[in-house]
Amino acid sequence: MSYILCDVEGTTTDIQFVHQKLFPFAAQRIEGFFKEHPTQLKLSANALSCSKEDVVLKLKKMIEDDVKDAELKRVQGLIWKEGYSSGKLKGHVYGDVLPAFEHWVASGYRIGIYSSGSIQAQKLIYGHSVAGDLTHFLSDHFDLGVGYKYEASSYQNICLKLQMEASDVLFLSDVEAELDAASSVGMKTVRLFRDGVEETAHRFAEDFQQVQKLLDQESF
Known part of the structure; x- marks a missing residue:
């Protein structure tokens, strides 16, 4: 095994950061953003097949309902980029993430990120994190x-892009269904329980230090 694939929310990053910081930041900024960038308003109106007047309300409703929409993610990404660049936003990562990334890379592992959030959003979180710029530890984003x-x-598609066997990849996530899907194609899995252990069919850890112990024990 030579590759560690990480989920974001609940794994490297507190899920509350996304829902209580990033989403509200975009929702509060979206109207002013479009006033300052009318070309972006036109692009969104075309993408959402609605009038310019309805764009803000439609996107805010999508944020409220946590809809996975490509245009919403594009606009959020632009707003978050401004926030990170101005210093108003700092990407949350747990305190064990930086030392784990350092150790894994030094030990010869490659690290990748797989999230429902866009690649741009991933790079912003890790590039402007509370632990500094972590992007140089990351080989791939999905x-x-x-x-x-x-x-x-x-997960088969990820292996094809990596040109690796699934058995060479360890996937870390806090979501059982994601781990089920990954293990069904042959990936190794560990479920992260950042807020207390629950029943799981997978190996589990409460933090990245415990993940490291599993790696040290060669229990995969």
Whole structure:
């Protein structure tokens, strides 16, 4: 095994950061963003097949309902980029992430990220994190372009892009269904329980230090 694939929310990053910080930041900024960038408003109106007047309300409703929509993610990404660049946003990562990334890369592992959030959003979180710029530790980023995270074919697509056997990849996530899909194609899996252990069919860890212990024990 030579590759560690990480989920974002609930794995490297507190899920509350996304839902209580990033989403509200975009929702509050979206109207002003379009006033300052009328070309973007026109692009969104075309993409959403609605009038310019309805764009803001439609996107805000999507944010409220946590809809996985490509145009919403594009606009959110632009707004978040401004926020990160201005210093108003800092990407949350747990305190064990930086030392784990450092150790894994030094030990010869490659690290990748797979999230329903766009690749741009991933790079912003890790590029402007509270632990500094972590992007140089990351070899690859995957989003819904390879498929939905609950579908086995998505993990097959990742292996094809990596040109690796599934058995050479360890997937870390806090979501059982994602791990089920990954293991069904042959990936190794560990479920992260950042807020207390629950029943799971997978190996589990409460933090990346425990993941490292599993790696040290060669239990895969």
